[in-house]
Amino acid sequence: MHHVSLNRGDLNDARSGRVPPGAVLGSDAAGVVSQPAADGSGPEVGTRVVAMARGAFADRAAVEVDALAEVPRSVDLSEAAALPVAGLAALRALRAAGPLLGRRVLITGASGGVGQFAVQLAARAGAYVIASVGSAARGEGLATKGADQVVVGLEGLDQPVDVVLDNVGGAQMVAAWELLATGGNLQSIGWASGEQAVFPPYSTVGPPKTLSSFLNEGEAGADLATLVRFVADRSLCVEIGWRGSWERIAEAVEVLRSRRLNGKAVLDVRPLAPIAPTRACVNPASAAP
Numbered sequence: 001m002h003h004v005s006l007n008r009g010d011l012n013d014a015r016s017g018r019v020p021p022g023a024v025l026g027s028d029a030a031g032v033v034s035q036p037a038a039d040g041s042g043p044e045v046g047t048r049v050v051a052m053a054r055g056a057f058a059d060r061a062a063v064e065v066d067a068l069a070e071v072p073r074s075v076d077l078s079e080a081a082a083l084p085v086a087g088l089a090a091l092r093a094l095r096a097a098g099p100l101l102g103r104r105v106l107i108t109g110a111s112g113g114v115g116q117f118a119v120q121l122a123a124r125a126g127a128y129v130i131a132s133v134g135s136a137a138r139g140e141g142l143a144t145k146g147a148d149q150v151v152v153g154l155e156g157l158d159q160p161v162d163v164v165l166d167n168v169g170g171a172q173m174v175a176a177w178e179l180l181a182t183g184g185n186l187q188s189i190g191w192a193s194g195e196q197a198v199f200p201p202y203s204t205v206g207p208p209k210t211l212s213s214f215l216n217e218g219e220a221g222a223d224l225a226t227l228v229r230f231v232a233d234r235s236l237c238v239e240i241g242w243r244g245s246w247e248r249i250a251e252a253v254e255v256l257r258s259r260r261l262n263g264k265a266v267l268d269v270r271p272l273a274p275i276a277p278t279r280a281c282v283n284p285a286s287a288a289p
């Protein structure tokens, strides 16, 4: 393992008792193959890979071959480590919401790990992207990543939206539901607010629209390869808002919990050569013709 990245789900797992005491947490891993699959189906020793792997917060992890993707030299492994849980959630929730060309897509919690990827992927799919954040400062940089509109909470939004990707839950999710157009779909990805959601009487009665629960499931490899390809051609930008040694994980957790993290926190598992300077990302949706 060279790098791992932190997800809000890791905090939930640690607190919820869903994992047995002493279990190794973590899902996002990037590193180098030290032992290939016995049946020869996976990449060979020395291949740079990214994986969605249970127990990623480790020096080494055994990973299913179809849960990983190769990482070309042009992509830093620290960037790759940020992709699995958040990048896949963004990609798959957008795909589950249906065709996006010309659709109005509202993304809540857009400053976070899932949100930053979702804004860029929705824009490249041709959506009109509305990024909802907690404050103007939290929305910095989202317009250049493809957001057509950056709003604080849902302030000023009165036109219906066709799709909602909801990362926040609670009262904001209920308000987003009320903005949803007939035939629209809300993908409930996460509940970062932890707040109760109360639907007013009759708010779920009327012209049909759907709320879908979302779970990142299924083999990760092919979709991870897609994300890696986008990063390699710099059409997908990986926002790393915090980076440091794995020994400073408590600091990274605090930054995430206190809503001071833009994008992802990436932890270095072993000392590494200096990172190559990051090349600018150009979202195809905002690139000049």
Ligand SMILES: NC(=O)c1ccc[n+]([C@@H]2O[C@H](COP(=O)([O-])OP(=O)(O)OC[C@H]3O[C@@H](n4cnc5c(N)ncnc54)[C@H](OP(=O)(O)O)[C@@H]3O)[C@@H](O)[C@H]2O)c1
Pocket: 007, 008, 009, 012, 085, 086, 089, 108, 109, 110, 111, 112, 113, 114, 115, 132, 133, 134, 135, 138, 167, 168, 188, 189, 190, 191, 192, 193, 194, 214, 215, 216, 217, 256, 257, 259, 261, 263
């Ligand atoms: N279903 C799945 O398979 C799946 C997969 C991945 C993630 N998730 C879940 O999806 C959610 C988003 O994940 P993420 O990685 O993007 O998390 P994150 O990086 O922590 O981002 C969440 C965002 O929610 C916003 N937020 C609004 N109210 C908040 C509150 N009261 N407390 C904390 N944050 C608040 C924050 O933005 P502002 O500060 O700008 O408001 C924050 O940037 C999490 O709940 C995560 O567990 C689920």
